């Protein structure tokens with residue numbers, strides 16, 4: 436396991452959205468009345484993290500919600516104050532998630548000038564019908580314009596988020612989205628399989644119409660199409676849902692997969708000390724702001740201490756979703772041990788690479804079931 440001496444990656448949860456998308460069950464609110472109180476509380480939480488020894492942070496990730504809802508002045512002020520509190524390491528990776536609908540030249544210039552290095556653009560699809568079904572605010576033309584604006588600003592890596600396995604959509608729609616994404620030339624692409632979250636509107640709508648997600652074979656074919664097309668274009672498939680150009684992996688997200696420490700600021704944000712303790716903030720902007728405003732200023736609404744077994748299971752589970760895999764010594768500590776890993780090698784689901792076992796693309800397709808082979 437990685438030691439707690441590493442400085443944590445910092446995640447800032449921006450919990451505001453203009454509207455709620457049909458498939459989403461992330462915590463966010465369309466009530467933007469508390470934006471300034473939220474920003475103040477985030478800075479206070481960062482200052483308190485600094486007082487506890489958090490500094491020289493390697494990455495800062497503004498996620499949401501919709502961070503691009505913050506106007507240029509607010510985002511510049513927030514990032515400036517976070518920089519003062521967290522004293523990022525030289526070469527810090529700073530990512531902002533953005534909805535195409537919000538992307539305008541002045542805003543993107545403000546991100547760049549405030550130290551943002553990557554824009555993660557929630558394109559999801561270049562198919563108008565799919566975007567309408569997902570109830571996204573943008574259409575395909577707006578997504579294309581957002582790409583041009585980010586590229587026009589210069590100095591920013593572009594990461595595209597895409598969604599596949601959309602109900603009622605033919606395979607050709609996914610193919611066209613992949614081809615268009617590749618033509619744009621991003622540094623990073625994430626392809627997420629649509630899931631029906633019970634709390635999201637889409638699940639109820641599909642249930643009412645009798646429609647359903649594409650079957651397993653179609654999902655598998657869409658995943659393999661992404662793997663093949665992105666691989667052929669020189670992208671490294673380094674985690675089940677993530678592809679990067681050489682040297683352009685998301686350093687921030689790798690922190691989670693490597694079980695390294697991270698510090699979450701803002702409502703619903705989770706933190707991990709890199710050893711045994713994980714804690715999380717209230718999933719309510721108001722409660723979060725009130726908790727920080729208390730004299731003690733602590734935002735944590737819950738906490739858990741992980742056992743050795745939980746730590747081992749998480750390490751195996753997360754590692755086997757990535758191209759870096761898991762070191763044999765760690766797998767040797769599971770009940771199934773290295774024997775279980777060799778059995779998966781024989782089935783073509785893992786390969787041994789140096790001191791590690793890493794998933795093949797077939798292994799990635801069944802990654803959720805792999806840890807169960809060790810217990």
Ligand code: SF4
Nearest residue numbers: 452455456459499500
């Ligand atoms: S998908 Fe993103 S933009 Fe849509 S409601 Fe969820 S957090 Fe907001």
